[in-house]
Amino acid sequence: MGETNKEVEHLFLDFMQMKDFAKDPLVMKSAQGVWYEDVHGKRYLDGLSGVFVVNVGHGNRRVIDAMKQQLDELAFAPPLHATNMRAIELAALLAKVTPGDLHTFKLLSGGSEATESAMKLARQYHRQTGHPQKYKVVSRYEGYHGATLGALAASGVTKRRSTFEPLPGGYVHVFPPTCYRCPYGLKYPECGVLCASIVESVIKQEDPATVSSLIVEPIGNTGGIVTPPKEYYKILREICDKYDVLLIFDEIITGFGRTGEMFGAGTFGVTPDIICMGKGMSSGYSPVGGIAFGDEIAEAFYGEASAGVHFNHGHTFGGNPVSSAAAIASVSETVERKLPARAREMGDAVRRRLREMEGEGVIGDVRGAGLLIGVEFVKDPETKEQFPEGAAFGARVGRKALKKGLIIRSDPHWVALAPPLVIEKGEVDTMMDIFSECVSETLKEVS
Numbered sequence: 001m002g003e004t005n006k007e008v009e010h011l012f013l014d015f016m017q018m019k020d021f022a023k024d025p026l027v028m029k030s031a032q033g034v035w036y037e038d039v040h041g042k043r044y045l046d047g048l049s050g051v052f053v054v055n056v057g058h059g060n061r062r063v064i065d066a067m068k069q070q071l072d073e074l075a076f077a078p079p080l081h082a083t084n085m086r087a088i089e090l091a092a093l094l095a096k097v098t099p100g101d102l103h104t105f106k107l108l109s110g111g112s113e114a115t116e117s118a119m120k121l122a123r124q125y126h127r128q129t130g131h132p133q134k135y136k137v138v139s140r141y142e143g144y145h146g147a148t149l150g151a152l153a154a155s156g157v158t159k160r161r162s163t164f165e166p167l168p169g170g171y172v173h174v175f176p177p178t179c180y181r182c183p184y185g186l187k188y189p190e191c192g193v194l195c196a197s198i199v200e201s202v203i204k205q206e207d208p209a210t211v212s213s214l215i216v217e218p219i220g221n222t223g224g225i226v227t228p229p230k231e232y233y234k235i236l237r238e239i240c241d242k243y244d245v246l247l248i249f250d251e252i253i254t255g256f257g258r259t260g261e262m263f264g265a266g267t268f269g270v271t272p273d274i275i276c277m278g279k280g281m282s283s284g285y286s287p288v289g290g291i292a293f294g295d296e297i298a299e300a301f302y303g304e305a306s307a308g309v310h311f312n313h314g315h316t317f318g319g320n321p322v323s324s325a326a327a328i329a330s331v332s333e334t335v336e337r338k339l340p341a342r343a344r345e346m347g348d349a350v351r352r353r354l355r356e357m358e359g360e361g362v363i364g365d366v367r368g369a370g371l372l373i374g375v376e377f378v379k380d381p382e383t384k385e386q387f388p389e390g391a392a393f394g395a396r397v398g399r400k401a402l403k404k405g406l407i408i409r410s411d412p413h414w415v416a417l418a419p420p421l422v423i424e425k426g427e428v429d430t431m432m433d434i435f436s437e438c439v440s441e442t443l444k445e446v447s
């Protein structure tokens with residue numbers, strides 16, 4: 001690969017020190033199924049679906065062929081004054097898989113565009129339905145909704161936010177439902193799910209006449225695969241209804257089968273007012289995103305042109321024909337191959353292997369749903385005592401895994417496993433063999 005080390009210096013990658021990266025850059029060359037191959041010919045089992053993206057697996061023929069065919073026909077038609085057949089077909093297909101009456105879509109090209117669009121849609125909706133003062137957004141600490149300024153303001157990951165403060169105003173944060181380490185020091189179920197009910201107090205304190213929306217990830221990634229108790233979203237739904245606050249599910253990660261249902265909304269049995277989608281929508285074959293919303297919201301945006309009530313928002317690549325062709329093929333694969341059910345089955349297989357590892361005495365908690373699985377490491381499962389920050393147990397496991405040819409998401413105290421939904425049982429075993437080896441070796445090093 002010759003000059004790659006030097007060439008990499010022209011790039012900035014995400015949230016990464018390029019000086020370190022350039023010393024030993026990981027450069028992928030090809031991928032098939034659940035396997036990547038780098039430019040040196042080393043293979044990696046993709047235990048993270050790229051980054052919660054490649055739900056239908058790499059090298060999917062149907063998606064590739066659909067995109068190639070679309071390129072020959074029409075590569076671009078701007079959403080400013082026209083649309084195209086693939087965008088229309090994609091919206092119709094999505095309408096068959098979204099919950100409730102969330103059958104109107106604004107097609108976009110990524111997750112941050114989706115969350116920004118959802119929050120703007122909520123503001124404009126209230127403005128046009130007699131509540132022009134409703135502008136604030138409630139969201140959660142440790143949540144992540146994207147890197148653009150509005151999405152970042154709604155996010156609650158301190159280390160990603162603080163560099164850019166002050167962020168736009170009008171964003172209020174509440175503590176996440178991190179049951180294993182309850183921010184209120186309580187225990188479920190005696191807690192009465194305070195993490196949900198307290199949202200009502202926050203809205204009241206802020207003045208309900210000023211609050212437009214509540215945005216949450218059904219299962220939060222950045223806080224460590226934060227998985228709330230089953231009543232949590234039902235309580236949030238009731239609170240939002242009571243105060244006319246739009247409930248936005250950021251399903252950029254949880255959408256398209258990842259949690260064992262088509263959307264996280266189905267996993268928790270709650271229909272939000274707006275769903276944000278991205279990542280798994282095209283399985284990464286082309287950048288794509290979107291928001292889905294119901295009739296009542298859509299209705300507020302129809303009227304005479306002179307009334308100016310249209311959604312005053314747009315992005316050049318929204319509904320791009322090639323991206324739409326990729327998304328149609330990927331969503332069709334997800335539905336026809338019953339990938340949500342497969343995510344449940346393979347997720348159970350991963351969990352069984354994790355239970356077998358309990359004897360190691362370092363797995364404190366296993367969270368998530370389907371093939372979105374978080375593992376929190378602790379020094380003592382009884383007391384939940386953590387390893388010292390410097391030990392960076394999870395990060396060490398992640399680094400070892402990479403050396404041994406397995407890609408996972410890692411943090412000092414936890415890791416996430418989220419392979420493509422097409423993973424086979426034998427591949428789950430390979431993934432878990434490597435993972436368990438890495439945990440044992442790390443344990444020897446830190447104890």
Ligand SMILES: Cc1ncc(COP(=O)(O)O)c(C=O)c1O
Nearest residue numbers: 110111112144145146217252253
């Ligand atoms: C839950 C969630 N929302 C939004 C985003 C932002 O998506 P994008 O990086 O495509 O802008 C991400 C990205 O990781 C995400 O995980």
